[in-house]
Amino acid sequence: MTILLPTSTAGSLPKPSWLAEPEKLWSPWKLEGEELVAGKQDALRLAVEDQRQAGITIVGDGEQTRQHFVTTFIEHLSGVDFEKRETVRIRNRYDASVPTVVGAVSRPKSVFVEDAKFLRAQTDQPIKWTLPGPMTMIDTLYDAHYRSREKLAWEFARILGEEARELEAAGVDIIQFDEPAFNVFFEEANDWGIATLEKAAERLTCETAVHICYGYGIKANTEWKKTLGSEWRQYEETFPNLQKSSIDIISLECHHSHVPMELIELIRGKKVMVGAIDVASDTIETPEDVADTLRKALAFVDADKLYPSTNCGMAPLSRGVARGKLDALGAGAEIVRQELAAA
Structure with missing residues (x-):
């Protein structure tokens, strides 16, 4: 039976303190x-x-087996030296010490497939697996080999495609590529970023998603958000081309952001993961808060294409807060399901 308004998280959940x-x-x-x-x-x-x-309808692994949504994947690739580090500007927001690309990148063996098989064995519900997108991967490295962001992105797209097809074979129902870099590097995203994303997703028969947000609730991101003004219209730059892309689901940040809800109209026809949970605050939403966000979104996305979700990953939150937010997401979606059934 198909559930209306299937819920999911953007990806990460807090890890246990042990x-x-x-x-x-x-x-x-x-x-x-x-x-x-x-x-x-x-x-x-x-x-x-x-x-x-x-x-929650579509279950993820909470990224429990990874230290970080980008670097854990990169750690398993050849051609990247984690001992040779350089400081780079991450998404034009903050400096970080990152590994260096020193040679041709390749994937000697699968990275997450065994973890995905373990997740598949835990539940009969649909499962989703998250991978970093090509553009966000290149933004988390220093490239001393290709010396071209585009060339490196195409190489990563090829590698991600290999991993994605193995994840699909392991029983994953939705493969999500995380591309927060799309909200910063608009020209590159439209010139070749979306194309490399499609390359990573080609030959998949499972559903594909791209998650584009304003980042975890960490200080560097929250400070950046304060500079964006009363309206955050970054999605306007890439949504028209994403609407024409082969990606099935577009995931966006919504609740407690300054994203104008009507921007969702730009991806009409796609399935939309609407972020109805603010991950930059410890305040736990009420189910009615979630329901209100979903009702507003329904003006711009058909009910059978609306997937309630979180704005971003919840790894930096406490487990208690994250659990409360999960409960609110599930309950808020159920409120709107009942309203739609009664209409």
Whole structure:
């Protein structure tokens, strides 16, 4: 049976304090060896159960087996030296010490497939897996080999395509590519970024999604948001081309942002993951808050194409706050489902 308004998270959930330091990005693991493997699987099981209890329809792994949504994938590639680090500006917002591309990049073996198989074994519900998009990957590295953002993006698109097809074969129903860089590098996104994204998704028969947000609720991002004015119209730059793309689902930040709701009209015809949960605040939304966001979105997206979600990942939040927000998302979507059924 197809559920109206299927809910999901944008990706990450907080890790248990026994696995990694809480409320911190790039938090180091507290376990080692076989204990770490078991601990990651235990945390993944807990993430699935939290989603199930909250009534989340499309289940993710909460990114429990990864330190970071981009670098954990890159760690498994050849041609990248994690010992040779350079400081770069991440999405024109903050400086970070990042690894260096020193040679031709390749993927010696699958990165997340075993984790995806483990997730598939935990639930009969549809599952989603997140991967970094090509443009966001190149923005998290120093390139001393290709010396061309576009060339490196096409290489990453090829590698991501290999991984995505193996994830699909492992039983993943939706593969989501995270491209927050689309909200910063508009010209590049339209010139070749969307094309590289489509390359990563080609030959997949499962559904594909692209997640474009204003970032985690960390200080660098929240400070940047204060400079964006009363209306955030960044989506206006890329949505027309994404509407024409082969990607099935567009995921956007909405609740408590200054994104004009009518921008969703630009992707009419696509399925839309509407961010109805603010991940930059510890305030837990009420179900009615979520329902109100969804009702407003329904003016611009058909009900059978609306996927309630979170604005971004919730890794930096406390587990209690994240769980409360999950519950609100599930309950708010149910309110609107009932209203649509009664209409």
